[in-house]
Amino acid sequence: MVQITINRPHKRNAFTPRTVTEMSKCFTDAREDPDIGVVILTGAGTMAFCSGGDQSVRQIGGYAGADGVPRLNVLDLQQQIRHLPKPVIAMVAGYAVGGGHILHMMCDMTISADNGVFGQTGPRVGSFDAGYGVAQMIRLVGQKRAREIWFMCRLYSAEEAFRMGLVNKVVPLEKLEEETLVWCREILRNSPTAIRVLKAALNATEDGQSGLWELGHNATLLFYQSEEGNEGRQAFMEKRPPNFSQFKRWP
Ligand code: S0N
Numbered sequence: 001m002v003q004i005t006i007n008r009p010h011k012r013n014a015f016t017p018r019t020v021t022e023m024s025k026c027f028t029d030a031r032e033d034p035d036i037g038v039v040i041l042t043g044a045g046t047m048a049f050c051s052g053g054d055q056s057v058r059q060i061g062g063y064a065g066a067d068g069v070p071r072l073n074v075l076d077l078q079q080q081i082r083h084l085p086k087p088v089i090a091m092v093a094g095y096a097v098g099g100g101h102i103l104h105m106m107c108d109m110t111i112s113a114d115n116g117v118f119g120q121t122g123p124r125v126g127s128f129d130a131g132y133g134v135a136q137m138i139r140l141v142g143q144k145r146a147r148e149i150w151f152m153c154r155l156y157s158a159e160e161a162f163r164m165g166l167v168n169k170v171v172p173l174e175k176l177e178e179e180t181l182v183w184c185r186e187i188l189r190n191s192p193t194a195i196r197v198l199k200a201a202l203n204a205t206e207d208g209q210s211g212l213w214e215l216g217h218n219a220t221l222l223f224y225q226s227e228e229g230n231e232g233r234q235a236f237m238e239k240r241p242p243n244f245s246q247f248k249r250w251p
Pocket residue numbers: 010011012014051052053054055056072074075095097098099100102121122125126127128129130
Protein backbone atom coordinates (compact mmCIF):
# COMPACT_ATOMS: atom_id res chain seq x y z
CA MET A 1 0.00 0.00 0.00
CA VAL A 2 1.04 3.60 -0.34
CA GLN A 3 -0.04 6.86 1.27
CA ILE A 4 -0.48 10.12 -0.63
CA THR A 5 -0.53 13.15 1.68
CA ILE A 6 -1.69 16.66 0.78
CA ASN A 7 0.97 18.67 2.56
CA ARG A 8 -0.30 22.25 3.00
CA PRO A 9 -1.49 22.19 6.61
CA HIS A 10 -1.06 25.98 6.99
CA LYS A 11 -3.96 26.31 4.49
CA ARG A 12 -5.97 23.39 5.86
CA ASN A 13 -4.53 21.41 2.92
CA ALA A 14 -6.26 23.52 0.28
CA PHE A 15 -5.01 22.57 -3.18
CA THR A 16 -3.43 24.69 -5.90
CA PRO A 17 -2.95 23.53 -9.51
CA ARG A 18 0.55 22.42 -8.53
CA THR A 19 -0.77 20.37 -5.59
CA VAL A 20 -3.17 18.65 -7.95
CA THR A 21 -0.47 17.98 -10.55
CA GLU A 22 1.75 16.46 -7.87
CA MET A 23 -1.11 14.34 -6.54
CA SER A 24 -1.87 13.15 -10.05
CA LYS A 25 1.76 12.05 -10.52
CA CYS A 26 1.59 10.15 -7.23
CA PHE A 27 -1.59 8.36 -8.32
CA THR A 28 0.06 7.48 -11.64
CA ASP A 29 3.06 6.04 -9.76
CA ALA A 30 0.69 4.05 -7.54
CA ARG A 31 -1.12 2.70 -10.58
CA GLU A 32 2.07 1.72 -12.39
CA ASP A 33 3.68 -0.04 -9.41
CA PRO A 34 2.50 -3.68 -9.42
CA ASP A 35 3.47 -4.06 -5.76
CA ILE A 36 0.91 -1.46 -4.66
CA GLY A 37 -2.58 -2.82 -4.00
CA VAL A 38 -4.26 -0.02 -2.04
CA VAL A 39 -3.79 3.76 -1.92
CA ILE A 40 -4.47 5.89 1.15
CA LEU A 41 -5.28 9.55 0.49
CA THR A 42 -4.93 11.89 3.43
CA GLY A 43 -3.98 15.39 4.56
CA ALA A 44 -1.03 16.47 6.67
CA GLY A 45 -1.77 17.10 10.34
CA THR A 46 -4.95 16.57 12.29
CA MET A 47 -6.81 19.79 11.40
CA ALA A 48 -7.81 18.97 7.82
CA PHE A 49 -8.00 16.30 5.17
CA CYS A 50 -8.47 19.02 2.53
CA SER A 51 -10.33 22.34 2.42
CA GLY A 52 -10.79 22.41 -1.37
CA GLY A 53 -9.39 24.82 -3.90
CA ASP A 54 -6.97 27.45 -2.55
CA GLN A 55 -9.10 30.57 -2.76
CA SER A 56 -6.06 32.84 -2.70
CA VAL A 57 -4.99 31.66 -6.18
CA ARG A 58 -8.46 31.50 -7.68
CA GLN A 59 -8.87 33.81 -10.65
CA ILE A 60 -11.32 34.33 -13.46
CA GLY A 61 -11.41 30.93 -15.19
CA GLY A 62 -9.97 28.77 -12.41
CA TYR A 63 -6.98 28.39 -10.11
CA ALA A 64 -3.67 29.81 -11.32
CA GLY A 65 -0.20 28.44 -10.65
CA ALA A 66 3.24 29.87 -11.40
CA ASP A 67 2.47 30.01 -15.14
CA GLY A 68 -0.55 32.23 -14.50
CA VAL A 69 -2.87 29.93 -16.47
CA PRO A 70 -6.22 29.34 -14.72
CA ARG A 71 -7.06 25.65 -14.33
CA LEU A 72 -9.67 23.33 -12.79
CA ASN A 73 -7.37 20.32 -12.93
CA VAL A 74 -8.87 18.78 -9.79
CA LEU A 75 -11.68 17.57 -12.04
CA ASP A 76 -9.17 15.36 -13.89
CA LEU A 77 -7.86 14.10 -10.57
CA GLN A 78 -11.38 13.05 -9.56
CA GLN A 79 -11.61 10.89 -12.68
CA GLN A 80 -8.16 9.47 -12.06
CA ILE A 81 -9.17 8.32 -8.58
CA ARG A 82 -12.42 6.81 -9.86
CA HIS A 83 -10.72 4.84 -12.63
CA LEU A 84 -7.60 3.83 -10.68
CA PRO A 85 -7.78 0.01 -10.81
CA LYS A 86 -6.90 -0.24 -7.12
CA PRO A 87 -8.96 0.80 -4.08
CA VAL A 88 -8.35 4.30 -2.74
CA ILE A 89 -9.16 4.92 0.92
CA ALA A 90 -9.63 8.45 2.25
CA MET A 91 -8.17 8.79 5.73
CA VAL A 92 -9.84 11.90 7.13
CA ALA A 93 -8.87 13.93 10.18
CA GLY A 94 -10.45 17.37 10.54
CA TYR A 95 -12.06 19.24 7.68
CA ALA A 96 -13.04 17.56 4.42
CA VAL A 97 -14.86 20.50 2.84
CA GLY A 98 -15.44 22.03 -0.59
CA GLY A 99 -13.34 20.34 -3.25
CA GLY A 100 -11.74 18.35 -0.41
CA HIS A 101 -15.12 16.84 0.40
CA ILE A 102 -15.50 15.82 -3.23
CA LEU A 103 -12.08 14.17 -3.21
CA HIS A 104 -13.05 12.01 -0.21
CA MET A 105 -16.34 11.13 -1.93
CA MET A 106 -14.40 9.98 -5.01
CA CYS A 107 -12.39 7.55 -2.88
CA ASP A 108 -13.70 3.99 -2.63
CA MET A 109 -14.02 4.16 1.13
CA THR A 110 -13.58 6.76 3.87
CA ILE A 111 -12.30 6.20 7.39
CA SER A 112 -12.76 9.28 9.54
CA ALA A 113 -11.37 10.38 12.86
CA ASP A 114 -13.96 11.54 15.39
CA ASN A 115 -12.86 15.14 14.69
CA GLY A 116 -13.86 14.83 11.01
CA VAL A 117 -15.99 17.68 9.62
CA PHE A 118 -17.71 17.23 6.26
CA GLY A 119 -19.56 19.49 3.85
CA GLN A 120 -19.68 21.71 0.79
CA THR A 121 -18.90 25.43 1.00
CA GLY A 122 -19.11 26.32 -2.70
CA PRO A 123 -22.25 28.46 -2.79
CA ARG A 124 -20.81 30.49 0.11
CA VAL A 125 -17.57 31.29 -1.75
CA GLY A 126 -19.06 31.47 -5.24
CA SER A 127 -18.21 28.03 -6.61
CA PHE A 128 -19.83 24.67 -7.27
CA ASP A 129 -19.00 21.28 -8.71
CA ALA A 130 -21.88 20.21 -10.90
CA GLY A 131 -20.03 17.08 -12.05
CA TYR A 132 -19.02 14.29 -9.69
CA GLY A 133 -19.54 16.71 -6.80
CA VAL A 134 -23.26 16.36 -7.39
CA ALA A 135 -23.54 12.95 -9.08
CA GLN A 136 -21.41 11.08 -6.58
CA MET A 137 -23.08 12.79 -3.63
CA ILE A 138 -26.58 11.85 -4.81
CA ARG A 139 -25.49 8.21 -5.05
CA LEU A 140 -24.09 8.31 -1.54
CA VAL A 141 -26.71 10.27 0.39
CA GLY A 142 -29.78 10.59 -1.87
CA GLN A 143 -31.45 13.59 -3.49
CA LYS A 144 -32.92 15.33 -0.43
CA ARG A 145 -29.72 15.20 1.60
CA ALA A 146 -27.59 16.23 -1.39
CA ARG A 147 -29.76 19.31 -1.87
CA GLU A 148 -29.46 20.12 1.84
CA ILE A 149 -25.67 19.76 1.77
CA TRP A 150 -25.20 21.91 -1.35
CA PHE A 151 -27.90 24.55 -0.78
CA MET A 152 -27.21 25.21 2.90
CA CYS A 153 -23.42 24.77 3.14
CA ARG A 154 -23.74 23.27 6.62
CA LEU A 155 -20.87 21.31 8.09
CA TYR A 156 -21.49 17.83 9.52
CA SER A 157 -19.69 15.85 12.21
CA ALA A 158 -18.07 12.52 11.43
CA GLU A 159 -20.95 10.71 13.16
CA GLU A 160 -23.51 12.59 11.06
CA ALA A 161 -21.51 11.83 7.91
CA PHE A 162 -21.41 8.16 8.91
CA ARG A 163 -25.18 8.07 9.37
CA MET A 164 -25.64 9.67 5.93
CA GLY A 165 -23.48 7.01 4.24
CA LEU A 166 -20.59 9.36 3.43
CA VAL A 167 -18.18 7.58 5.74
CA ASN A 168 -17.49 3.86 6.31
CA LYS A 169 -16.17 4.06 9.86
CA VAL A 170 -15.47 6.64 12.57
CA VAL A 171 -12.67 6.05 15.06
CA PRO A 172 -10.92 8.11 17.74
CA LEU A 173 -8.31 10.39 16.19
CA GLU A 174 -5.44 8.50 17.80
CA LYS A 175 -6.67 5.24 16.19
CA LEU A 176 -7.17 6.65 12.68
CA GLU A 177 -4.00 5.38 11.07
CA GLU A 178 -4.15 2.01 12.83
CA GLU A 179 -7.75 1.42 11.72
CA THR A 180 -7.04 2.52 8.15
CA LEU A 181 -4.14 0.08 7.94
CA VAL A 182 -6.41 -2.73 9.20
CA TRP A 183 -8.84 -1.99 6.35
CA CYS A 184 -6.01 -1.88 3.80
CA ARG A 185 -4.54 -5.18 4.99
CA GLU A 186 -7.96 -6.85 4.84
CA ILE A 187 -8.35 -5.76 1.21
CA LEU A 188 -4.78 -6.81 0.38
CA ARG A 189 -5.49 -10.36 1.60
CA ASN A 190 -8.04 -10.74 -1.21
CA SER A 191 -7.63 -11.45 -4.92
CA PRO A 192 -6.23 -8.35 -6.68
CA THR A 193 -8.02 -9.20 -9.91
CA ALA A 194 -11.35 -9.72 -8.15
CA ILE A 195 -10.96 -6.36 -6.38
CA ARG A 196 -9.99 -4.66 -9.64
CA VAL A 197 -12.93 -6.03 -11.63
CA LEU A 198 -15.35 -5.31 -8.78
CA LYS A 199 -14.25 -1.66 -8.62
CA ALA A 200 -14.81 -1.40 -12.37
CA ALA A 201 -18.22 -3.09 -12.06
CA LEU A 202 -19.30 -0.86 -9.17
CA ASN A 203 -18.33 2.15 -11.30
CA ALA A 204 -19.94 0.73 -14.44
CA THR A 205 -23.45 0.68 -13.00
CA GLU A 206 -23.31 4.49 -13.05
CA ASP A 207 -20.73 5.39 -15.68
CA GLY A 208 -22.35 4.65 -19.04
CA GLN A 209 -19.77 4.37 -21.82
CA SER A 210 -16.81 5.11 -19.58
CA GLY A 211 -18.02 2.29 -17.32
CA LEU A 212 -18.06 -0.05 -20.31
CA TRP A 213 -14.60 1.19 -21.22
CA GLU A 214 -13.33 0.27 -17.76
CA LEU A 215 -14.95 -3.18 -17.78
CA GLY A 216 -13.73 -3.73 -21.36
CA HIS A 217 -10.18 -2.91 -20.28
CA ASN A 218 -10.43 -5.59 -17.60
CA ALA A 219 -11.89 -8.15 -20.01
CA THR A 220 -8.95 -7.60 -22.40
CA LEU A 221 -6.45 -7.76 -19.54
CA LEU A 222 -7.87 -11.15 -18.48
CA PHE A 223 -8.13 -12.46 -22.05
CA TYR A 224 -4.47 -11.63 -22.70
CA GLN A 225 -3.63 -13.87 -19.75
CA SER A 226 -5.43 -16.85 -21.33
CA GLU A 227 -4.06 -19.55 -23.66
CA GLU A 228 -6.82 -18.74 -26.12
CA GLY A 229 -5.79 -15.10 -26.29
CA ASN A 230 -2.16 -16.07 -26.65
CA GLU A 231 -2.89 -18.57 -29.45
CA GLY A 232 -3.87 -15.77 -31.85
CA ARG A 233 -0.70 -13.80 -31.19
CA GLN A 234 1.50 -16.91 -31.25
CA ALA A 235 0.02 -18.06 -34.59
CA PHE A 236 0.65 -14.64 -36.14
CA MET A 237 4.25 -14.64 -34.93
CA GLU A 238 4.78 -18.21 -36.24
CA LYS A 239 3.14 -17.36 -39.58
CA ARG A 240 0.58 -20.19 -39.24
CA PRO A 241 -3.23 -20.22 -39.05
CA PRO A 242 -4.50 -19.98 -35.45
CA ASN A 243 -5.96 -23.16 -33.95
CA PHE A 244 -8.92 -21.91 -31.94
CA SER A 245 -10.72 -25.28 -32.22
CA GLN A 246 -8.81 -26.50 -29.16
CA PHE A 247 -10.74 -24.04 -26.95
CA LYS A 248 -14.14 -24.87 -25.48
CA ARG A 249 -17.26 -22.77 -25.90
CA TRP A 250 -18.33 -22.64 -22.26
CA PRO A 251 -22.08 -22.44 -21.49
C1 S0N B 1 -11.74 24.74 6.38
C2 S0N B 1 -12.23 25.78 7.37
C3 S0N B 1 -13.69 25.48 7.77
C4 S0N B 1 -11.32 25.72 8.59
O1 S0N B 1 -11.63 26.73 9.52
P1 S0N B 1 -10.59 27.08 10.69
O2 S0N B 1 -10.12 25.83 11.36
O3 S0N B 1 -11.24 28.12 11.53
O4 S0N B 1 -9.27 27.65 9.97
P2 S0N B 1 -9.09 29.03 9.18
O5 S0N B 1 -8.52 30.04 10.13
O6 S0N B 1 -10.31 29.41 8.44
O7 S0N B 1 -8.00 28.57 8.11
C5 S0N B 1 -6.63 28.45 8.47
C6 S0N B 1 -5.82 29.06 7.37
O8 S0N B 1 -6.06 28.31 6.19
C7 S0N B 1 -6.54 29.16 5.16
N1 S0N B 1 -7.47 28.38 4.34
C8 S0N B 1 -8.35 27.46 4.73
N2 S0N B 1 -9.03 26.99 3.69
C9 S0N B 1 -8.55 27.62 2.60
C10 S0N B 1 -8.87 27.56 1.21
N3 S0N B 1 -9.79 26.69 0.73
N4 S0N B 1 -8.20 28.38 0.39
C11 S0N B 1 -7.25 29.22 0.85
N5 S0N B 1 -6.92 29.32 2.15
C12 S0N B 1 -7.56 28.52 3.00
C13 S0N B 1 -7.22 30.29 5.89
O9 S0N B 1 -7.34 31.41 5.07
C14 S0N B 1 -6.27 30.48 7.04
O10 S0N B 1 -5.14 31.19 6.60
P3 S0N B 1 -4.55 32.44 7.45
O11 S0N B 1 -4.12 31.81 8.74
O12 S0N B 1 -3.43 32.92 6.62
O13 S0N B 1 -5.68 33.39 7.61
C15 S0N B 1 -12.16 27.20 6.75
O14 S0N B 1 -10.82 27.57 6.59
C16 S0N B 1 -12.87 27.34 5.44
O15 S0N B 1 -14.09 27.45 5.40
N6 S0N B 1 -12.10 27.31 4.35
C17 S0N B 1 -12.58 27.57 3.03
C18 S0N B 1 -13.24 26.31 2.47
C19 S0N B 1 -13.70 26.59 1.06
O16 S0N B 1 -14.58 27.40 0.85
N7 S0N B 1 -13.09 25.92 0.04
C20 S0N B 1 -13.31 26.16 -1.34
C21 S0N B 1 -14.64 25.58 -1.84
N8 S0N B 1 -14.64 25.37 -3.24
C22 S0N B 1 -13.93 24.42 -3.78
O17 S0N B 1 -13.16 23.72 -3.19
C23 S0N B 1 -14.20 24.22 -5.20
C24 S0N B 1 -13.06 23.52 -5.85
C25 S0N B 1 -13.47 22.57 -6.86
O18 S0N B 1 -13.23 21.43 -6.59
C26 S0N B 1 -14.18 22.90 -8.13
C27 S0N B 1 -14.66 21.79 -8.77
C28 S0N B 1 -15.41 21.90 -9.92
C29 S0N B 1 -15.65 23.13 -10.47
C30 S0N B 1 -15.19 24.26 -9.84
C31 S0N B 1 -14.43 24.17 -8.69
C32 S0N B 1 -13.93 25.44 -8.18
O19 S0N B 1 -12.84 25.46 -7.74
O20 S0N B 1 -14.62 26.43 -8.25
